[in-house]
Amino acid sequence: MSNYDVVTIGSAVLDIFMKSDKFKVVQSSDIPGGIAMCEIYGGKMEVEEVAIVSGGGATNCAVSFARKELNTATVAEMGNDPQSLLIQRDLEEAQVDTRFLVQEEDETTAVSVVLIADDGGRSIMVHRGAAAMLTKQDVPLSEIETRWVHISSLGGNIDMLKNILDWAKANKVRVSLNPGLKEIAHKDKLTKLLSQVEILFINRDEAKDLWGIDYANDELWKSNQAVPGAYVTVITDGARGGKVCINQKVSFFDGEKVKKVVDTTGAGDAFASGMVAGVLYGKSYDQAVQWGIKNATSVLKYIGAKKGLLKLGEINR
Numbered sequence: 001m002s003n004y005d006v007v008t009i010g011s012a013v014l015d016i017f018m019k020s021d022k023f024k025v026v027q028s029s030d031i032p033g034g035i036a037m038c039e040i041y042g043g044k045m046e047v048e049e050v051a052i053v054s055g056g057g058a059t060n061c062a063v064s065f066a067r068k069e070l071n072t073a074t075v076a077e078m079g080n081d082p083q084s085l086l087i088q089r090d091l092e093e094a095q096v097d098t099r100f101l102v103q104e105e106d107e108t109t110a111v112s113v114v115l116i117a118d119d120g121g122r123s124i125m126v127h128r129g130a131a132a133m134l135t136k137q138d139v140p141l142s143e144i145e146t147r148w149v150h151i152s153s154l155g156g157n158i159d160m161l162k163n164i165l166d167w168a169k170a171n172k173v174r175v176s177l178n179p180g181l182k183e184i185a186h187k188d189k190l191t192k193l194l195s196q197v198e199i200l201f202i203n204r205d206e207a208k209d210l211w212g213i214d215y216a217n218d219e220l221w222k223s224n225q226a227v228p229g230a231y232v233t234v235i236t237d238g239a240r241g242g243k244v245c246i247n248q249k250v251s252f253f254d255g256e257k258v259k260k261v262v263d264t265t266g267a268g269d270a271f272a273s274g275m276v277a278g279v280l281y282g283k284s285y286d287q288a289v290q291w292g293i294k295n296a297t298s299v300l301k302y303i304g305a306k307k308g309l310l311k312l313g314e315i316n317r
Helices: 057-067 082-093 156-168 187-196 204-211 267-280 285-299
Strands: 003-009 013-020 023-028 035-038 051-055 072-075 078-079 102-104 110-116 122-127 144-150 174-177 199-202 234-235 242-246 247-251
Touching: 003 057, 003 267, 013 082, 035 122, 051 057, 051 082, 057 072, 057 082, 057 267, 078 082, 078 199, 122 285, 144 156, 144 267, 187 204, 199 204, 199 267, 204 234, 234 267, 234 285, 242 285, 247 285, 267 285
Parallel strands: 003 072, 003 144, 013 110, 078 102, 144 174, 174 199, 199 234
Antiparallel strands: 013 051, 023 035, 110 122, 234 242, 242 247
């Protein structure tokens, strides 16, 4: 059994990025959110940049922690296919322990295709495959000894989340959670588990779905109303920054300006892993937020979720 600083649990995905200034961003009331990125139906387009790299919350955060000289392992499920080999290679090159990766012969490794517009905004098409098939039996908690566990999307498996949280509580393991939409869809069950989470990461839209607070209303967003559940809740608001609730006390933080946003993919994972790394190195929560901002800002300058992740010396300047 190895002793880890942090173990990440969640998804592993092969990301295929295509970036072009020819992708059209249009506004339409027929589209949820009012904005769409489109291409001519039946047409063909040349793209300027292509990248094929590993992604998914578990692998993104694991590489981020490893770059900050934290002994890291990851738990995720893949198929036994060429996609899985690329993901495993990326993790091993970053010195992430891959012994807990699950590979199933009859499953397909998750794949996403990410179309990036000239302003860095993106549209994602994803086949979740094996990434959504992780079960309690796939997570060998009895073999894991760690100071911290960071949980990303579990494909909506709330029972598995509860199992991990109960194990963490019994073994005095600190926990951060960045739930996906499928976990938030079970909001009644999820909110009952948040008291076992030290740091919850969620964005402004997800917070509205989880607690039913209309954070689209700027007056409510800017209020000092805390949210129940985790000891620390960080609600991010993209480039604008976000708000932090620490033991029911609320503060706000600003994002850093980036001259040219290349790609927003992975910024949330970078923020979360940067902040948790700061806490593991003894920073206060407020100080650790600044690590999260630095890490996320750096990722915005590159295609993919991993290339811009900061090393320890870079983030600690």
